Amino acid sequence: MGGLRGVRRIYAAFFLGLFGFLLWAGEFERLKGFEVGLFLQLDPLTALGGFLTSHTLYKGLALALLILIPTLFLGRFFCSWICPLGIVNQVLSHIFHRRRAVESWEENRYRPVYRVKYYLLVVLLVFAGLGSLQTGLLDPIALIYRSFTLSLLPAVDRAGGGGWFALPAVFHGGVLIGGVLLAILLANRLITRFWCRALCPLGALLGWCAQWSLWRIRRDVDRCNQCKQCLRACQGAADPDGALRHTECHLCMNCIEACGTQALHYGLAGSRSSIGRPLDLNRRRVVEVALAAVVAVPMTRSTLSPRSTPTPEVIRPPGSLPEAQFLARCIKCGLCMRVCPTNVLQPALLEAGFEGLWTPLLMNAVGYCEHHCVLCGQVCPTAAIRPLSVAEKVGAPPFTKPVRLGTAFFDRGRCLPWAMDVPCIVCEETCPTSPKAIWYETVAITSRDGRKVTLKRPFVQPELCIGCGICENKCPVTDLAAIRVSSVGESRSGDNRMLLNQQSGWIEGTIDTGLG
Amino acid sequence: MAGIRGATRQESVGVGRARVGLLALLPLIAWGVYWEGQRYDPGLLDFKNAAARLSPLVALFPERAEGLARLGETRRFDRESLHEYVNGHAEFFISAGFKELVVGEYGLPQEASRPKVVVDLYDMGKPLFAFGVLTGEGGDGGPEAGVGEMGFAESRGLRFISGPYYVKMTAFDEGAPLKAMGQALVKAMGQAGVAKAQGFRFPEFGKPLATRFIKENYRGLDFFDQVVERSFQRGDQTIQAFQVMGSEARNLELESKLLAFLKGEEIPVERLEKEGLVLFQVQDPYEGEWFFLRTQEQVIGAFGIPLDAAWTPLKEFVNRGQTQHDEPRS
Ligand code: SF4
Ligand code: SF4
Ligand code: SF4
Numbered sequence: 001m002g003g004l005r006g007v008r009r010i011y012a013a014f015f016l017g018l019f020g021f022l023l024w025a026g027e028f029e030r031l032k033g034f035e036v037g038l039f040l041q042l043d044p045l046t047a048l049g050g051f052l053t054s055h056t057l058y059k060g061l062a063l064a065l066l067i068l069i070p071t072l073f074l075g076r077f078f079c080s081w082i083c084p085l086g087i088v089n090q091v092l093s094h095i096f097h098r099r100r101a102v103e104s105w106e107e108n109r110y111r112p113v114y115r116v117k118y119y120l121l122v123v124l125l126v127f128a129g130l131g132s133l134q135t136g137l138l139d140p141i142a143l144i145y146r147s148f149t150l151s152l153l154p155a156v157d158r159a160g161g162g163g164w165f166a167l168p169a170v171f172h173g174g175v176l177i178g179g180v181l182l183a184i185l186l187a188n189r190l191i192t193r194f195w196c197r198a199l200c201p202l203g204a205l206l207g208w209c210a211q212w213s214l215w216r217i218r219r220d221v222d223r224c225n226q227c228k229q230c231l232r233a234c235q236g237a238a239d240p241d242g243a244l245r246h247t248e249c250h251l252c253m254n255c256i257e258a259c260g261t262q263a264l265h266y267g268l269a270g271s272r273s274s275i276g277r278p279l280d281l282n283r284r285r286v287v288e289v290a291l292a293a294v295v296a297v298p299m300t301r302s303t304l305s306p307r308s309t310p311t312p313e314v315i316r317p318p319g320s321l322p323e324a325q326f327l328a329r330c331i332k333c334g335l336c337m338r339v340c341p342t343n344v345l346q347p348a349l350l351e352a353g354f355e356g357l358w359t360p361l362l363m364n365a366v367g368y369c370e371h372h373c374v375l376c377g378q379v380c381p382t383a384a385i386r387p388l389s390v391a392e393k394v395g396a397p398p399f400t401k402p403v404r405l406g407t408a409f410f411d412r413g414r415c416l417p418w419a420m421d422v423p424c425i426v427c428e429e430t431c432p433t434s435p436k437a438i439w440y441e442t443v444a445i446t447s448r449d450g451r452k453v454t455l456k457r458p459f460v461q462p463e464l465c466i467g468c469g470i471c472e473n474k475c476p477v478t479d480l481a482a483i484r485v486s487s488v489g490e491s492r493s494g495d496n497r498m499l500l501n502q503q504s505g506w507i508e509g510t511i512d513t514g515l516g
Numbered sequence: 517m518a519g520i521r522g523a524t525r526q527e528s529v530g531v532g533r534a535r536v537g538l539l540a541l542l543p544l545i546a547w548g549v550y551w552e553g554q555r556y557d558p559g560l561l562d563f564k565n566a567a568a569r570l571s572p573l574v575a576l577f578p579e580r581a582e583g584l585a586r587l588g589e590t591r592r593f594d595r596e597s598l599h600e601y602v603n604g605h606a607e608f609f610i611s612a613g614f615k616e617l618v619v620g621e622y623g624l625p626q627e628a629s630r631p632k633v634v635v636d637l638y639d640m641g642k643p644l645f646a647f648g649v650l651t652g653e654g655g656d657g658g659p660e661a662g663v664g665e666m667g668f669a670e671s672r673g674l675r676f677i678s679g680p681y682y683v684k685m686t687a688f689d690e691g692a693p694l695k696a697m698g699q700a701l702v703k704a705m706g707q708a709g710v711a712k713a714q715g716f717r718f719p720e721f722g723k724p725l726a727t728r729f730i731k732e733n734y735r736g737l738d739f740f741d742q743v744v745e746r747s748f749q750r751g752d753q754t755i756q757a758f759q760v761m762g763s764e765a766r767n768l769e770l771e772s773k774l775l776a777f778l779k780g781e782e783i784p785v786e787r788l789e790k791e792g793l794v795l796f797q798v799q800d801p802y803e804g805e806w807f808f809l810r811t812q813e814q815v816i817g818a819f820g821i822p823l824d825a826a827w828t829p830l831k832e833f834v835n836r837g838q839t840q841h842d843e844p845r846s
Binding site for chain 2: 003004006007010011014018021022025031032033034035038266267341342374375378389390423426429430434474476478
């Protein structure tokens, strides 16, 4: 019977390796066709949350059924066999724990605090039911992707471990994102797999499904001599020595291996099998938590955000859905930021409101949107960023218009030819549109010291500007560029327009998101 | 107990099968991931920024130069995409033989988004074409750069040629080490730079004003290609001298085509022999009087200057030999 633990270990090593490989392959030069978001597609919480907010199940997310349906029969196998965060927690718990038996019994007993994960799940699902997708904040897969992409890998780069950019990537608020993961990992020092036992909403969802599982860990009460070796080895606080809590069991199979009398097995019930315990949940508390969440949703929306008012700095990646739909789909996983070749995609803090925390924004001070790149939409697992073709992005036939992210504006008080009488046409040179959105007028002026200077003074033609931000990025005025892009004119919005510009005919009509 | 032991045996068999099944699943998953990875549209990954790494020119861009680090990846532009970088001006390069451009940015690593120097390296295919764009882009003004085979320093930049490469460096910072960086680049070019630009000397017809390179159809003549034209100021006159460098056979062919054309147009041409040189003087109703002569290495001529006035510098030029290296401002 112990053989299953060996298989579980092989699975854990395989899926951890696969997770690492897909992270590695997520670098834009290696991307090819690898499903870098595979773990997110397998994630039932991502699928359920997205389904509740958008009432659709984006194609890849159907893979989550491969986890959900077997869980109904087999229990929470995902947590110890596949989940990269669960596996890392398990390995660290093993390394951290050198306790005496009696301490381990105490530590591994089920505690009421482990209900918290179910309450968190309720909160997240109520949020999703009301259209606010916050599952990604605590979903372990989104969390671990985000932490690796936006914090740990850049840190490794910086420490000299090689990089996906020639220079280490930088991410807005990356330390906070990485700090959350480190706290989760360090918590294993106090309690084995504390995150999985107490906080993980995906674990809660799978535990809830596991209630009905037929195959479980079973204890033969006649064979059991109450040595509690199983309890000592248990990763899930499932009380294997008593009435087993199979909603908490991660199917690590350690208990079976630890049992000296072969009293434990995984499978169907035998005539002498112990009974199990139902889900430990206080219905009244569930209702309270759900009500609190119902109140909290409008509160999170009462702040100024691009959902209600166009916000200049909230420039979303090309192909992004209109803001409300975007927020209803983005799970804050950071995959788009991982593949972006210029590092322009950055996680928002509160720029896009509370709901937009850690969603992707373009920060042109860091990078710019490469004219022929469409990678972010290709990897986004939820189609918050719709997959575009290069032709659609740049407006090549059969498309008639390029995708616009915003519009560039000159700050004439900072622009070298406008304000300092210094020749410069960097923005015009780098502008990738054809014809260029930046044009200039040649003027001959006399400077304050009497010199005759010929200058090319630049202008933006807004209907040609796609808001790629390369001009802002390359502008030699360093701290705050003399040309900056704001979100106005973005293709995805029907409202974020320069209203008095209607006569120039560049106001688009309705938005076709392409998602039906 | 017998039943339980029996059940255990059955379960053992079941677990054994499950183990095999589960383990067999892993290679299938691995294969599926690999297979999916190989199915992709290369066009989606083929954006210009990444493609730069495929260019051998990238090796010429050092990681560090004069205390500055290369920021990010180099960018590459080809004939199709050049307009993205120099729109409005791309045709100028393309018509002059442009093959590819690689752009690298240098600055301080801690200010990754703020380059101090941008280096544009144009592969023009031939030294002559590189020369053409050097002189054609902004004329041959500015003090001599002392970098490469020929170059000019400008207020915030440096342009030079080395072999078939035309390099344009733009500084965003006072005191950026352009010259030293340019020299490092020439060094990195190694053998490539050794193929010297051919001599672009001209007879000293006056004060040089501008030089340009015309790749095809000089003066509308479809056989008159790869011409270097330099204009001179002489008193209040402007003289336009041209030369084409090629093999003896090519020069001969050009000469005979020119003569055939002039004959066909019934434009009077007089063959003159003067101090051992053979010249053709043309009485052109449209262009006025002009002349040309052929040497082993070139065909050279001038518009806007009577042969008498042109004779001394022309003679000196031919005597000095045509293979010498040009000085930037002749
Ligand atoms: S938009 Fe980016 S962060 Fe959001 S789900 Fe898509 S890939 Fe993940
Ligand atoms: S399309 Fe633009 S924003 Fe998206 S990954 Fe490419 S460069 Fe980054
Ligand atoms: S953002 Fe700047 S570079 Fe991009 S299209 Fe507009 S003007 Fe051109």
